[in-house]
Amino acid sequence: MRATTESATPSVKATHCTATTCPYCGVGCGVTLEWEDSESGPRIVSLAGDTRHPANYGRLCVKGSALAETLSPQGRLTHPQVRDAAGVLREVSWDTALDLIATRFSALRETHGAECIAAYLSGQLLTEDYYLANKLFKGFVGTPHLDTNSRLCMASAVVAHKRAFGADAVPCSYEDLESAELVVLVGSNLAWNHPVLFQRLKQARIDNPLLRIVVIDPRVTDSCEIADLYLGVRPGSDARLFNGLLAYMAERGRMDRLYLEAHTQGFDAALKAAKVDDCSLAAIARDCDVDVERLETFYYWFTTQLHVVTLFSQGINQSTSGTDKGNAIINCHLAGGKLGLPGAGPFSITGQPNAMGGREVGGLANQLAAHMDYDTPGARTLVSEFWQAPNLPEGPGHKAVEMFAALGRGEIQALWVMATNPAVSLPDSEAVRSALARCPLVIVSDCVSDSDTLAYADVILPASSWSEKDGTVTNSERRISRQRGLLVPPGEARHDWWQLAEVGKRMGYEQAFSYAGPHAIFREHARLSGYRNATPRAKAGKRMSDELPCVKRLFNISPLAELGRQGYDDLIPIQWPVYRNAQGDLVGTRRLFEDATFNTPNGRARLVPVTPQQPHQQLSDAAPLRLNTGRIRDQWHTMTRTARSARLMNHRAEPYIELHARDAQARKLEDGMLARLLSRDAQGAIRGDYRARVHISSGQRAGEVFIPMHWNDHFASHGRAGALLAGLTDPFSGQPESKHGAVEVIALESEWQATLLLAPELLGSRSAFAAAIEALDGCYWARIPQDTLVRYQLAGGGQPDWQRWCDEQLGISADLWGEDTTHKELRAAGLVEGRLKWWLRVAPSSSREFRQPNVAWLGECFATDQLAPRERRSLLAGRPSGQADAGAMICACHQVGEATIRNAIQAGDTTVESLGARLACGTRCGSCLPELKRIVEEERSHERTDTSLEMA
Structure with a gap:
């Protein structure tokens, strides 16, 4: 939606406003851009949260508020490049680059078969890009080997949803946080990874004093700021915890028997599996390494409240048993009838802005388009018929880790990477780099020049970036929003969908890939979602022949196919499934399964038997510490965007190793020292060598280590977290085990x-x-x-x-x-x-x-x-004479350091509110508020200690 306000004074330029969405996490915040015309095209004047967007209502985190600072043309890819016989990249025309790709694809398919070609996509792509990539590679090139970096973060949740509900369907909405009586955060540092949603939950707790919040996490994170109860579980023990909860519900008669009997199946088998282990509170507390009274409190709260939301994210998913962990959580909600109600349900929070959109269009290797997959009867025929696709594969392809293993074996001869950096983000990254190096044809579409994967590219295609590209994204609550293009892409950069369409045309599929723009792609995607869809709302008003295959699926946005170009441009955020009400208005669906009817053949939800498993990366004398990796507050993925904003680099300026004091002391390490993390392969050889500063933290469990996942070879010499991790995956989802590495830490010898x-x-x-x-x-x-x-x-x-x-x-x-x-x-x-x-x-x-x-x-x-x-x-002093050291940066918005904050507290500003009034810290995006609160509490603790010493 665009609005234009003309100034009353002719000398002042006209100011325009464009509503779009943030390109970072899965919260899907709305953003408004104020801009004006200039000789070189539109120029952004200011950026703010969109007060009308239902995901954030105007809130933005520090990354979102710094978006305008990341738009410099410096470091952008601006021309297609092809590597010559001497190994030198040279600029070429688009025709040369696209003809080369089409010719090589056709030749490889003729010589080796379509399965020697693969594509690796990203949740940074817009839905229209994703849709066209899936159509080109699976439908027309004929390869099943198309996967996405969403495999690294959401794949286990996808499979858990399908096993339980018959569809990859997230039942909740953000507004359920305001309606809940209990919110459980498990494997989710919401305060850092989804800050706006954390602020929304924090406000819900203020508005409803009866709301309780439980945080379940091996680390004491900033999310604990609003917790009524914290369970610092042993890494990998989540399935044991929730199996125990299921048994506790059964033993105390806290199940919803009517709901179970009328709407579910598999309860007896799930309960039997849970009871294989000792289900006494003492045994569960021992296995999870938590206090038995805290455990019982959590179980009691969960069982006695109906309106319970369990938010889970990568701490659950990134495991070799991540799918089972997701189902263990869902089992408890089904057993208590705690879903399909306001403030109730298992809620998987996506990592990327369009991870959900990628799942809608078939971005995962085991999926087809429109929420269908290969093992759904009739789905392959339906998609092939709709696309008139001659080459749709018979079955699923390689998932991400398998795909790069096949690349290393030489089975894949061509790989197109779009909007992601697998040379950094995948586990066992040295093996991934070796595989990329031996692949005869690597194509990389990206917008920036500091992606490590570009070093292995034979063809580089410059892509448009955020604020330039136009399309849709779907956030964690199934809400489709428009991401609107505004700025002109630099040089010869082109949109991803255009690149894909042009290759399709050059391979001889002109009719299938002729689109007037992203709106035309979206309309086709919407039509496919309703094409022979057997759900009641999809069939309403449509005649379907019994002779043609129908596939029942919850995902349906077919009414949006009726939108013209202007309707697409003006589309307001809406949650799927989408339908028209009696008045003909477009209506979204806030909450799924309110009628307790699921997408399974008999309409019943399935409870899944779960057997808890230990992490597959085993500890040893050579690697005795359990490694956890994750995001930090001010950075995103491999830093190719966030590192372009100087203030986002100041909160955590270097890679770091977070250790418990006991582990540091045993290795003679001190806070701020440089150290090495080493991991080893099965033969004992060093797999990964990570070098960073030691950060001693009381919130870290002894015997465990945390490191950030963001640094790459452009920003640190040895900062790749992926180099430390083995490529072990969940057998159902193919998601790698990124939370359970095995390492040793030693001092870095330097003079x-x-x-x-x-x-x-x-x-x-x-x-x-x-x-x-x-x-x-x-x-x-x-x-x-x-x-x-x-x-x-x-x-x-x-x-x-x-x-x-x-x-x-x-x-x-x-x-x-x-x-x-x-x-x-x-x-x-x-x-x-x-x-x-x-x-x-x-x-x-x-x-x-x-x-x-x-x-x-x-x-x-x-x-x-x-x-x-x-x-x-x-x-030479490095500071003006007499100026105090500001300390580590806490508030990125207003650049307020830790020393400045502590000095203000000691001077009498002993609340977060008074600090904000004096220093402005915490008064903009709110991302630093948990840290401010922690510092205030630390200073109060020091004051109490000093007072007690004086009295003694």
Whole structure:
């Protein structure tokens, strides 16, 4: 929806407003862009949350609020490129690149069969892109090997839904959080991973004092801020916990017998499986490693409340038994009749903005389009008939981890990667890189140049990005929203759907891939959702021949196929299934299964027997620590978008290793030290080597480690979490076990550490920086882009000749040079005609006095054309004279550091509200509020301790 407001004053440019959606997590927040026309096209003036969008009602997290800061054309791919016989990438025309792909695909299919071709997609794609990719590869190229990075986050939930409900159908809506009596967060750090939904839940708790919240997680996360009860379970024990809950419900007569008898099947078998293990509270508490009284409290709350929502996410899904864990949760809701009601149901929260949309169109290897799959009778015939597709495969293809294993074996000869970075994100990433390197044809469609996967590409296709591309996405509550294009893609970048359609045409399928735009693709997708759909609402008003196959499916948006171009452009957010009411209005569905009728053949939901399993990555003497990986608050996936915003790089500037104090002490590690995480393969050889700073946390269980998943080879020397993980997967979903690695941690041996700040033009290329670090004998580096400079944290061995290194590698000699022989510390700076070009500080790795400079102030110095004498005098100190250190960044919106916050608390601002009034921290997006509360509580605790010592 677009609105235009003309200014009353002719000298002021007209301002326009466009409603779109955020491209980050699965909450699916609405965003409004204020923009004006310029000579080069539309220019965004401001960005805010859309107050009318029902997912967020105007709220945005820190990542969403920083979106406009990520739109710089710098680092964008702008021209198609093809690697020549010498291995050099050269710019070519679109015709050359697309003809090459079509010709090679046709030749490979003729020589080796269609199954030698594969595609790997992403939840970052719009539904229209996803739909066309599925149609091209499965329907016309004829390969079943099309999968998506949603396999890494949501595949287990998909299978759990299908086993229980007969369809991949999330029954809840966000408004159920406001109606619930109990909300259970399990395997979900909502505060960091879905911050807007966390704020919504927090407000619901304020509005309803009777609402209770339980957090179940091995780590004490910021989500615990609003918890009434926390269960710090042993990793992997979730199925045991919920099997125990099912048995507890049965033993205490807390099941809904009428609901079970009328609307479900399989209860007896599920209960029998749960009771194979000792179901006493003491035994369950022992196996889950939780306090027995806390366990009983959780069970009592769950069984005595009807309106219960269980939010679950990657902590459940990313396991070799993730599907069973999902079904163990669903079993408990079915047994108590706790779904299909306001404030009740199992609620899987998706990781990506369009993970749900990808599932709708068949983006997973075991799916067909429109929520159908290969094992559904009649589905293959129906899709083939609708598309008039000559080559639809007989059965499913390789799931993501299997696909790259087949790539490594040479079975797949061509791979098209779209909008994702598998060289970083997949487990056993060294094996993935080896597989990419040996593949004869790798095509990568992306919008940015700092994706590690581009190093293996034979063809690079520049794609449009957020705020440029146009289409739809579906969020975690089944809500379809328009993501609207506004800006002009740079250079020759083109939309993903266009690239796919052009290849389809060049392969001889002109009629099947001629679309006037994304609206035409969406209408076809909508028509297919209702085509021979046997659900009552889909059949309403339609005549269907009994001789033609029908497939019953809940997903139905066929009324949207009636929308013209303008109706598509003006589409407001709506939840599927979509139907027309008696007045002819389009109506969405807030909540599924309100009539307790499911998508199974007999209409009954299925309880699934679950046998708890241990993680498959086994601990050993060489790898005694359990590894957990996940997202952090201010970063997204492999940082290709969020790292373009300087303020998003300051909350957690480097990769880190979160440890319990006991594990750190046993290995003689201290907070802030550099360390290595090592994992090993079955033969004992090192699989992965991860290097990062130690972060000692009281919220981390002993014997366990947490690391962020985001860093790649563009931002850290050894920061890939995927390198540590084995490629072990759930047998039903194919989802890898990313939460249960096995590692050891040791100190990183280095003699010196350094902070190096550079003007962006120095060491601008990746190869130049690699050569510079190699000359230093470096063992660690992290790159932290800022607005006016690039910050590097370095560590290495030997005794470098720093003056010579600066001259040779930076090309600018030091104007300022200072050495502290007592502390063996060096500080230097290089200027050109009075303008700061580089700044360096080096100290021994053993030094405990190594403090970071005031990077914000130095950034201003880098931006100043001519430094004043007082600024030059302060350069070597790294901060203005007398200025205190702000500390680690807590509030990214207003750039407020931890030291500043603690000083304010000590000065009397002892509440989050008073801190906000003084410093503005926490007053914008709210993402930092849990950390602010924790710091306030820590300072109060210190004050109480100091007081008690004085009294003693």
